[in-house]
Amino acid sequence: MRLVSVLGAECWTAAGNNRQAYFNGLIHGIDHSIVVGEDKFDRKVNPGGRVCFLADLQLPRSSYQNLMSFVLNHVLNNLFDKVEYAIRKNFSDSSITVVLASTKGIIEDYVWQNFGSQQQQQLHDPYDAILKLIKGLLANRFIKVNGLVINNACASSHVAVAVAQDLINKKVSNYVLVVGADLIGPFIYQGFESLKVLTKTKNCPFDSQRDGLQLGEAISAVLVGAQGFGHISITNSAVKSEGGSVTRPSMDGSCLRDTIKSILPATNSSAVDFVIAHGTGTRFNDSAEDQALKLSELTQVPVACTKWSIGHTLGASGLLDMIAALDVLEQQKSFVLGNTAQIDEKLSANYLTSKKDQIKKISSVLITSLGFGGAHASVSMELQ
Amino acid sequence: MKISEYFYSTLSEVSDINKPQWAEKIERWYQLDETSKAICEALYFWKMNERIQSFEVLYFVSHLGSNAADIDFCRNFPSPAKFVYTLANIGAAFACQMLNWSGPVYSICLAEDLEFDSMKIRIKNDSDQLLWDLIRSKNECALVLGTSPRLNVQGERRVWAIQTEPKILE
Numbered sequence: 001m002r003l004v005s006v007l008g009a010e011c012w013t014a015a016g017n018n019r020q021a022y023f024n025g026l027i028h029g030i031d032h033s034i035v036v037g038e039d040k041f042d043r044k045v046n047p048g049g050r051v052c053f054l055a056d057l058q059l060p061r062s063s064y065q066n067l068m069s070f071v072l073n074h075v076l077n078n079l080f081d082k083v084e085y086a087i088r089k090n091f092s093d094s095s096i097t098v099v100l101a102s103t104k105g106i107i108e109d110y111v112w113q114n115f116g117s118q119q120q121q122q123l124h125d126p127y128d129a130i131l132k133l134i135k136g137l138l139a140n141r142f143i144k145v146n147g148l149v150i151n152n153a154c155a156s157s158h159v160a161v162a163v164a165q166d167l168i169n170k171k172v173s174n175y176v177l178v179v180g181a182d183l184i185g186p187f188i189y190q191g192f193e194s195l196k197v198l199t200k201t202k203n204c205p206f207d208s209q210r211d212g213l214q215l216g217e218a219i220s221a222v223l224v225g226a227q228g229f230g231h232i233s234i235t236n237s238a239v240k241s242e243g244g245s246v247t248r249p250s251m252d253g254s255c256l257r258d259t260i261k262s263i264l265p266a267t268n269s270s271a272v273d274f275v276i277a278h279g280t281g282t283r284f285n286d287s288a289e290d291q292a293l294k295l296s297e298l299t300q301v302p303v304a305c306t307k308w309s310i311g312h313t314l315g316a317s318g319l320l321d322m323i324a325a326l327d328v329l330e331q332q333k334s335f336v337l338g339n340t341a342q343i344d345e346k347l348s349a350n351y352l353t354s355k356k357d358q359i360k361k362i363s364s365v366l367i368t369s370l371g372f373g374g375a376h377a378s379v380s381m382e383l384q
Numbered sequence: 385m386k387i388s389e390y391f392y393s394t395l396s397e398v399s400d401i402n403k404p405q406w407a408e409k410i411e412r413w414y415q416l417d418e419t420s421k422a423i424c425e426a427l428y429f430w431k432m433n434e435r436i437q438s439f440e441v442l443y444f445v446s447h448l449g450s451n452a453a454d455i456d457f458c459r460n461f462p463s464p465a466k467f468v469y470t471l472a473n474i475g476a477a478f479a480c481q482m483l484n485w486s487g488p489v490y491s492i493c494l495a496e497d498l499e500f501d502s503m504k505i506r507i508k509n510d511s512d513q514l515l516w517d518l519i520r521s522k523n524e525c526a527l528v529l530g531t532s533p534r535l536n537v538q539g540e541r542r543v544w545a546i547q548t549e550p551k552i553l554e
Contacts, residue, residue: 046462097514103471111454123533125448127493146514149493151449151472159490163518170521172514191457191467241442241489243480245411246468255486373473374480375489 002165002236005229006381007175008083009323010075011220013310014052017074021055022320023327025309029338029355031202032310033214036189043112043186049198051184052216052311064106064183069133071219072181076137079221087229095144097173098134099163101156101180102149103315105130108185127151130181138177146173150315154278155239155369156180157318158377162237164224180220180316188314189215195247197282203308204339205279206286206351213280216311220319222326231384232329234322235364236263239377248284249370253291256368259378260296264366272301272380273362274334275349276321278370279305280312285370290347292368292376301366302359304352308339318369322379325365329383334359386547388435390426391540394418404428409482417453417469418541419446419531420478426543427482436483437547439527443519444476444491451533479529490518525549 010018014032015025025032033050040047041061059067084090105126127149135145152159157180164176182188192198192215199212224234238259244250265271275298277289293299306317306324313320328334336352343351362383369377404421406428407413416424430436453469460466468474473491480486492515519526528546535541 105449107454111458123448123451124454127449148514148518150491151446151493152489152491153471153473156491162488163490166518166521170517172517172521187454187458187470190462191464191470194462194464194467196464239488239490240486241473241476241480242486243477243482246474246477371473372468372471373477373489373491374486375473 002169003227003233004165004168004224005227006232006234006326007087007223007225007229008079009222009326010079011218011320011323012054012071012075013218013320014055014216015310016055018078019323019327022310023324026306026324026335027333031308031339033203041186041189045186045190046193048200049189049193050203050214051189052214053184054217061185064108064185065129067183068106068130068181068219072133073137075219075221076134079223080141083223091142091175094142094174096138096142096175096177097167098131098145098147098177098179099160100127100131100134100147100149101160101178101315101319102127102130102182103151103153103156104182104188106183107187111187134179152375153371153373154314154317155371155375155377156315158237158369158379159239161234161322161379162239165234165237168224168226175223175225178222178224178319180218180319182314182316183217184215199281202339203281204341205281205305205308205337206343206347207340208342208344210281210283210286213282213307214311216307216313218310218313218316218320220316220323222319222322232326233382233384235380235382237379238262239375241376242374244374246374247372249288249376251284251288253288253295256289256292256370256376257295259376260292260366260368263378263380272298272364272366274328274359274365275301275303276325276365276367277303277305278368279307281307289368289370290349293349299348300350302334302352302357303349304334304336308337318367321367322381325367325381328362328365329381332362334362386435386437388430389542389544390429391536391542392422392425394535394539394541406482410478415465417456419452420469420475422541422543423475423531424478424482427479430545436527438525439547440487440524441522441526442476442479442487442489443526443528444473444479444489445494445528445530446472446475447494447532449493475531519548
């Protein structure tokens with residue numbers, strides 16, 4: 001066990017500028033995606049894919065750094081104001097480490113200015129600007145702010161949480177702020193479109209008719225500290241990569257199974273009350289994840305996911321799933337697969353599709369994740 | 385602690401005629417981006433020379449992430465084969481394939497130009513540096529594998545590796 005306490009969490013997603021809006025969308029079955037037209041971005045793209053853009057944001061998309069700065073400011077101030085009020089403490093005598101999970105950061109601000117020139121390219125750093133923004137925002141709350149950037153593709157948040165656990169358990173840091181942040185511009189949208197993984201209908205994970213994922217934007221943050229601060233904990237985490245394929249998970253589910261098995265109490269799968277799966281809605285990923293749940297003897301445990309509501313938020317997606325788990329545990333309410341009508345009969349796990357399928361008591365949640373580059377990861381959270 | 389470095393000429397051709405010796409280990413080896421090719425070359429060379437010992441955790445450290453691949457994708461917009469390499473952890477997947485290894489991979493992007501020499505100095509001085517603190521906190525046999533988008537004056541890309549053992553981390 002590498003237990004750390006969750007002190008607070010906040011996010012801005014396509015559902016709205018706070019955590020409650022996000023959870024309400026999941027509970028009420030709201031899909032926040034829109035269909036992208038060819039003029040959505042300032043660069044022409046193939047239209048038709050679905051994206052869940054940040055809600056209630058009136059800023060132009062000419063500067064992704066400005067977007068990121070505005071949203072981060074809101075999210076972090078909300079988070080720390082609530083935490084400081086709840087624990088009756090400010091952090092002015094404490095230091096903190098920021099672990100940023102992001103696949104591409106603010107790549108759109110840099111890369112298009114660069115590629116046309118045949119001369120020596122100007123190197124760009126799409127992550128450091130975000131890390132500096134976060135450090136600046138925390139500078140008046142903490143005595144010292146350190147930072148690190150994790151890029152394990154769509155499993156970045158899980159890896160960032162594993163890093164946070166290590167830093168806290170080995171007393172390198174007292175507090176770690178894990179931030180998951182990714183925005184969608186033409187670079188990301190067209191990249192996924194070119195891979196033919198975007199749904200042209202709607203995102204319905206684990207459905208027999210599933211035909212792809214929808215992208216999403218999110219800025220999310222979870223503050224963790226040593227055991228004893230809060231009543232919900234991240235109890236364990238495991239990450240494992242293999243090089244079988246750079247774009248697919250291990251199809252027999254064995255690699256994800258290994259991460260699940262290493263964080264669950266031995267031979268005690270009943271310790272999990274609810275699974276929040278990665279659930280992209282692509283045929284390969286959903287099948288591999290189902291295989292992993294089967295191999296882990298978790299086919300009786302209720303399973304849902306979040307991407308049908310707020311999209312696949314890439315490096316932030318795992319943190320959004322953990323924030324959903326936090327609300328599931330706090331409010332004792334589960335949610336279902338909003339768009340999924342008919343579960344693929346080849347799949348074995350217990351996927352929730354009906355609102356009648358409410359779970360009576362939820363003490364522990366397993367959150368799984370997959371990422372390009374052969375990344376597989378699991379995190380467990382519990383009500384203490 | 386074992387420290388290795390390898391210089392890969394960016395002019396090296398990988399083609400059907402000039403098939404690399406490690407080609408059988410990598411599916412679609414002919415599509416690799418330059419950074420991944422450099423990693424495969426380096427690991428092949430180090431394995432041949434028994435420079436890589438068994439390890440439990442891989443830290444894949446890239447300065448500035450996947451800069452070269454990002455620009456390459458934009459130049460060939462929108463090539464799916466190029467897009468895959470715009471994820472900073474992809475090189476780690478090829479490292480796993482080259483070493484026939486699976487396990488925990490931490491893909492870390494460093495903002496500062498933490499080149500090999502400064503990394504060595506930091507480790508030797510046991511300085512308070514977050515990446516080193518993280519590696520030390522795990523106290524496991526680790527392979528730290530690093531690349532940079534900057535080329536040297538010969539147009540070579542440097543790949544470096546540091547192997548740690550728990551006892552030196554005490």
